[in-house]
Amino acid sequence: MDIFMLVIKKDKKGNILAVEKLNLKEDVYYIGIENRxxxxxxxxxxxxxxxxxxxxxxxxxxxxxxxxxxxxxxxxSKVAKLDPEFSRVFFEEEVTKDSIFATVSAAxxxxxxxxxxxxxxxxxxxxxxxxxx
Numbered sequence: 758m759d760i761f762m763l764v765i766k767k768d769k770k771g772n773i774l775a776v777e778k779l780n781l782k783e784d785v786y787y788i789g790i791e792n793r794x795x796x797x798x799x800x801x802x803x804x805x806x807x808x809x810x811x812x813x814x815x816x817x818x819x820x821x822x823x824x825x826x827x828x829x830x831x832x833x834s835k836v837a838k839l840d841p842e843f844s845r846v847f848f849e850e851e852v853t854k855d856s857i858f859a860t861v862s863a864a865x866x867x868x869x870x871x872x873x874x875x876x877x878x879x880x881x882x883x884x885x886x887x888x889x890x
Contacts, residue, residue, distance in 0.1 A: 759783070764797055764804035765816065776816050777804055825869060829859045839869050 760781040766774045779785060779797055789796045795806035807813050814824050825831045831846060838847040845858040846869060861869055 762797065763807060763816070765807055765812065766802065766804055773812065773815055779804060823865075823868070825865045826860045826862045829861070831859050833869075833872055836869065836873065839866070839873055841866055841870070 762779050762781055764777055764779055766777065768774055779799065781797070784799045784801075785797045786800070787798050789798060791805075794808050797804045797806075807816060810828065810830070814822065814830050817830065821833050822830050823833055825846065826844075835848045836846045837850045838852060839845075839861070840847065840852075840858075844861045844863065844866060846861055847856050847858050849856055
C-alpha cells in the first residue's frame with residue numbers, strides 16, 4: 758500500500774516555493790523535526806508538513822478552494838446552495854437538519870453568490886465566443 762502526503766518546499770524565509778505529493782514509502786529517506794514541524798527528507802531535498810491554516814489555504818487555492826470565513830476553507834466545486842440569511846453554504850441541493858454546512862463571512866457572501874450564478878450559466882459554444890467583440 759502506498760502512503761501519500763501533500764507537502765511544501767520552502768525558501769529560507771519560509772515562503773512556499775512548491776507543492777509536492779510524496780510517496781512516503783518510495784520517496785522519503787527519513788522524517789525529522791525542525792521547529793516542531795515534520796520535515797520529509799528525500800533525494801530531491803527537504804519538504805515540510807503543511808502546518809497552518811494559512812499554508813493549507815495558499816496550497817489549495819489553486820485547486821478551487823477558498824477561505825469563506827475565519828477557519829473555513831471550502832471546496833467551491835462542492836458548494837450546492839447558499840443561505841444568505843444565515844450566512845452558510847451547503848453541499849447538497851436538498852437541505853435537511855443533518856446537512857453539512859460551512860459559515861460564510863458577510864464580506865464573502867457576494868463572492869459565493871457570484872460563483873454559484875456562474876456555475877448555473879451554460880458554456881457558450883466556441884463559435885459564439887469568437888463572434889463577441
